[in-house]
Amino acid sequence: MSHFFDVAVTRDLARSMERCELTFIDRHAIDHQRAAAQHERYCERLVALGLEVIRLPADEAQPDCCFIEDTAVVLDEVAVITCLGSPARRGETPAVERELSKHRPIARIEWPATLDGGDVLVVGRTILVGSTTRTNAAGIEALRGITAPFGYELTVLRVPGCLHLKSAVTALDDETLLANRGLVELEPVKQQYRVVDVDVGEPGAANVLRVRDEVWAHPGYPRTFEKLQGLGVHVVGVDISEFVKAEGALTCKSLLLRKPSA
Numbered sequence: 001m002s003h004f005f006d007v008a009v010t011r012d013l014a015r016s017m018e019r020c021e022l023t024f025i026d027r028h029a030i031d032h033q034r035a036a037a038q039h040e041r042y043c044e045r046l047v048a049l050g051l052e053v054i055r056l057p058a059d060e061a062q063p064d065c066c067f068i069e070d071t072a073v074v075l076d077e078v079a080v081i082t083c084l085g086s087p088a089r090r091g092e093t094p095a096v097e098r099e100l101s102k103h104r105p106i107a108r109i110e111w112p113a114t115l116d117g118g119d120v121l122v123v124g125r126t127i128l129v130g131s132t133t134r135t136n137a138a139g140i141e142a143l144r145g146i147t148a149p150f151g152y153e154l155t156v157l158r159v160p161g162c163l164h165l166k167s168a169v170t171a172l173d174d175e176t177l178l179a180n181r182g183l184v185e186l187e188p189v190k191q192q193y194r195v196v197d198v199d200v201g202e203p204g205a206a207n208v209l210r211v212r213d214e215v216w217a218h219p220g221y222p223r224t225f226e227k228l229q230g231l232g233v234h235v236v237g238v239d240i241s242e243f244v245k246a247e248g249a250l251t252c253k254s255l256l257l258r259k260p261s262a
C-alpha cells in the first residue's frame, strides 16, 4: 500500500482521557490542555502535508476515543471495523464506521473475535498482525478471511511485551522495520525485512508514522531519532508526550487512506 495518503480521519480527545485504559504502564496525570495542543499540531502537520483531515468529535463516554487507529483497518479495497479487545472501548466504533462508509466498502470483525487496529501493520501486500491481550486468534483469522481475497498475505507475530504490535514494531519503508526486539518476536519475518533496533534506553521508540515522504517520530526518544537521521530517514519530530501517558503512540491517532483513483 502506498504511503501517499490523501485523507486522515482523526478523533478529538475526550476530557475523560484521564480515565483511559492502561495495561502495561502506571497511571500519571495527563495535562488535557497540553494534550489538546499536541493533537492540534498533529492535525496541522497532516494538513501541511496536503492531506484532508476529517476530525470526528470526541465522545466523553469513551475515554480512549482519540486512539482511532484501533477501531478500523483501512485498506485500499475495504475498511475493516474491528471488535476492540477492551470491552470498555467497543462503543468507539459506530461513529468511525459512519465516516469510513463514505470512503470504503465496510467489513466487520464480530465478537467473540477481537482485534485492535494497533495490532495491524500493513507493509505493501503483507499484513503483520500481533497476537496480544487485545487481538485473539479468531480476530486474526477473521482479518485473514476478509483480506485474502484482495491478495494480502497475513503473518502473525507474538507480542508478549507490550499493548500492541505497533508499540513494538513499525515500518520505515517496505523493506525495513524499526523494532524493539525485546517486545515482539520477529522470527517469522526475519528473512523478509531488514530490522533497525531502537536505542536500548528507549524501549517505547518503535512506533513511527509513515505519511507521504515523512517518518514521524516522538522527540521524547532522542537517541532513536538521531539514529534514524543518521540512516538518512526523513524523520520529523511530532510530540505526543501526553498520549504516551495513555499508552498511546503516533500511529494510534489517525486512520490514513487514499482516495480511490478516478
Ligand code: CIR
Binding pocket: 020, 021, 022, 023, 064, 067, 069, 070, 086, 089, 117, 118, 119, 163, 164, 166, 167, 246, 247, 248, 249, 251, 252
Ligand atoms: C488503550 O489501552 O486502549 C488506550 N489507552 C491506548 C490505545 C493506544 N492505541 C494504540 O497503540 N494503537
